[in-house]
Amino acid sequence: MNQAIGLESMLRALAERHGRQNPGQDQAFGLASPPPRKRCRAIAVAGGKGGVGKTTVSVNLGMALAMGGHDVILLDADMGLANIDVLLGLTPTRHIGHLLDGACGIEDLLLPARHGLKVVPAGSGTRRLAQLSNTEHAAVIRAFDDLVSPPDYLLVDTAAGVSDNVAMFAAAADDVVLVVCDEPASLTDAYAMLKVLSRDFGVRRFRMVANMVRNLGEAKQLHQKLARVSDRFLDVALDFMGMVPNDERLRQAIKRQSAVVDLWPSSRSGQAFKQLAGAVDTWGEPERLGLDRIAFFSRQAAVANGW
Numbered sequence: 518m519n520q521a522i523g524l525e526s527m528l529r530a531l532a533e534r535h536g537r538q539n540p541g542q543d544q545a546f547g548l549a550s551p552p553p554r555k556r557c558r559a560i561a562v563a564g565g566k567g568g569v570g571k572t573t574v575s576v577n578l579g580m581a582l583a584m585g586g587h588d589v590i591l592l593d594a595d596m597g598l599a600n601i602d603v604l605l606g607l608t609p610t611r612h613i614g615h616l617l618d619g620a621c622g623i624e625d626l627l628l629p630a631r632h633g634l635k636v637v638p639a640g641s642g643t644r645r646l647a648q649l650s651n652t653e654h655a656a657v658i659r660a661f662d663d664l665v666s667p668p669d670y671l672l673v674d675t676a677a678g679v680s681d682n683v684a685m686f687a688a689a690a691d692d693v694v695l696v697v698c699d700e701p702a703s704l705t706d707a708y709a710m711l712k713v714l715s716r717d718f719g720v721r722r723f724r725m726v727a728n729m730v731r732n733l734g735e736a737k738q739l740h741q742k743l744a745r746v747s748d749r750f751l752d753v754a755l756d757f758m759g760m761v762p763n764d765e766r767l768r769q770a771i772k773r774q775s776a777v778v779d780l781w782p783s784s785r786s787g788q789a790f791k792q793l794a795g796a797v798d799t800w801g802e803p804e805r806l807g808l809d810r811i812a813f814f815s816r817q818a819a820v821a822n823g824w
């Protein structure tokens with residue numbers, strides 16, 4: 518069976534399950550509707566090529582949103598090669614593998630970082646985690662239903678490449694942020710990502726962050742380069758979200774196992790991440806409808822919206 522079709526039917530099953538868990542069923546049992554809960558927005562950070570800065574952007578954007586007063590969970594979805602905990606100097610005792618083994622629940626995995634940011638670690642150096650099946654990935658997504666309180670934002674740092682793993686998380690999220698840097702391989706991999714996610718998973722809108730650029734002009738040029746090709750050959754909208762400059766301060770922060778936006782908020786990259794967080798704050802309601810409109814926190818989202 519075509520893998521994309523297999524994945525799509527799995528997402529459809531998740532959507533049906535989501536429908537079954539609609540709060541309408543509470544009314545069917547004569548129960549009062551629960552009070553409205555806040556809506557969680559799931560944002561997948563992808564990039565295609567390894568080393569373009571996906572994890573750096575995920576960590577710092579998550580921290581910047583948390584510093585802005587938002588409740589944020591950062592999921593390390595680079596299963597088997599996870600490194601968010603290392604970047605933030607955290608020492609997890611449990612990871613996604615334990616969740617899949619039934620040894621703990623999602624709440625037990627939430628690792629507190631600075632400014633209230635919470636990290637869900639994926640585990641590193643485990644072959645099994647690097648080879649999770651589609652069913653196991655779906656189980657990870659479903660596990661978020663069990664959170665006691667959904668956050669404002671769920672940021673998902675995806676793995677490199679355009680594997681089923683990456684596609685599944687991106688297709689389940691409300692928004693896909695594409696991190697691109699000015700290298701031919703980054704551009705071609707980003708294009709491949711746009712193509713697969715739009716053609717096989719119906720993702721139509723992407724937001725691009727230009728990373729490791731010199732200035733805004735260079736960032737916009739990079740966006741135009743990719744948008745020119747995607748406008749011509751693909752049915753997608755690629756919005757310019759912002760840029761992160763190539764900044765030695767950021768590399769120093771990584772060595773100190775800290776987010777640059779926390780350690781040096783006035784640095785060029787620190788300011789850039791605050792601007793990216795500001796951009797997220799201005800996004801309207803998610804546009805995606807139908808199959809790919811499944812939110813990570815399906816049940817909480819359903820309760821919040823009265824779906």
Ligand SMILES: Nc1ncnc2c1ncn2[C@@H]1O[C@H](COP(=O)(O)OP(=O)(O)OP(=O)(O)O)[C@@H](O)[C@H]1O
Pocket residue numbers: 564566567568569570571572573574595676677728729730761762763764765767768771786
């Ligand atoms: N804006 C930046 N300025 C300076 N250095 C940067 C910047 N962004 C990323 N880097 C450097 O690039 C390295 C790789 O970044 P990162 O680990 O975030 O990439 P990635 O896309 O997540 O890679 P992978 O998919 O292989 O995990 C960082 O360790 C850092 O040294």
